[in-house]
Amino acid sequence: MDFFTRHRNPAVLVLALFLQVVGLAVQVKQPTDRGPVRLVRLWGISLMVPLERAVVQAESWVHQGWSDYFYLRNVRRENRRLQEQNLRLRLELVRLTQDAGQAQRLQALFRFKEQFISDTVAAQVIGTSGSENSRLLYIDKGSSDGLKPDMAVITPEGIVGKVIRVFPASSQVLEINDQASGVGALLEKARLQGILKGAPGGGIMVHYIMSDERVERGEPVVTSGGDRIFPKGLLIGWVQRVDPGPEMFLNIRVKPAASLDRVEEVLVITRIDERQPEMIPEMPLRAADILAERLPSVPVKPPAPATSPAGKPAAAPGGAATSAAAGVSGSPVSGTPEPTPGNRPAGPPVPKKAGTP
């Protein structure tokens, strides 16, 4: 007792460290990543998440109020730019839909099963782990929104990570650049499969690609679907650097497509369907139809009398123009003749990079 009184402070230190080491040892022996969440962790998260949600919400209101009601400079110019972009994208869509149709017909012929993202939930990032050794994000959607562990988290630019823990109104997302993360990856051109892992400094690397393979800088890296979390074909990033690695493998550093350090909004894939693609019919819409929408239209004239006094069909002055306008505008006007190989305009060889028509 006398010893304890004299060395009270070091004794308390040893006791505190001993308790924490024992606690740590118990956790390491029984990893609980998939099991119930420890109470201390739950308290910590319950303490921080409401604060983070409140701040994010307040910030969102202020931002919306400012950008929707006050800061409307350049809106007209932006609108014009978006209209032009919309036209370009629609032309691109025509070309891509035809390519997709062809691919799907081939897939259907080979009875190939494809994965489709059929449901997503949009979520806002409300916090991080605050530690450089643990690349985690907290999002404002949880089990009450249908989220479950092991769901993929993406942005339109590329993949971000996967859900590892779910709470009623928030979830923990493990980013792909965490060292504990692992994603099935495919080098798109070389068709080589590897495993994508986080590097110590926050980068991402593809592992297990043999050193005698040829991998080029800038090559896209996509998900392989092998991990059963991310559907196949989502963009991860681009090869940034290739070095000879340990043993017989290459060290392939990848530049992530999504800006992992600055993710503010994400999509959580809540359902992936696996089905055989259906044969899609020929595209009813042609690039020429889209381009024709920009032409000045000719007003439709009232119908002329059916016959002339001489009994011949009336040569309505506007008739030819009207039918031409109806033809190019693409509106389903009854009576417009079906295009034949003779009268059909040279259709969809759409310019690859459609500029201003």
Place this chain on the structure above:
Amino acid sequence: MQLSVTSSEEIQVYRLGLVVTIGVPLLAIFLQAYVPVYLPFFAILDLPLLVTIFFAVARRGPVSGLLTGGIIGIVQDSLTRQPLGLYGIAKTVVGYLASSLGVKLDVENPGSRVLMTFLFYLLHQLLYQLVARGLAQEVLAWRWGHMLIGGVVNAVVAVPLYALLDRAKRRG
């Protein structure tokens, strides 16, 4: 830079109000988790460590220092994916040593605060790495350059932060 040894009679022990004792560590952990969403480089700071050092030095009680460090560390651990106790153990030791140091040295002037924070930051990182590798079997890389930069940044930020927190101190 001046580090002066003072007798225990000269040492002034401070008290911190309940709101400050609970609110400041919580705010530090909140900022540590929230700000990097918008400013990624903010993650190099360890605000909870700076608060641990400040509280330990101000109170000058080793037991209260180690308990403050331990609790702040475990709350910080709860937000990570790693086992609970990595930050807890590192901050317990730092809290204990900082309060022991506060009893023996004058740590009120900015020069000694910079040096003290720099050294405690390095010690904290070292302990974290040792515990993470040795006990939790985590695979972490030694990034000496990053660690030194982190030490300098934290030491520089500590001076205005401690000056701000000094206003909350009351003589015990």
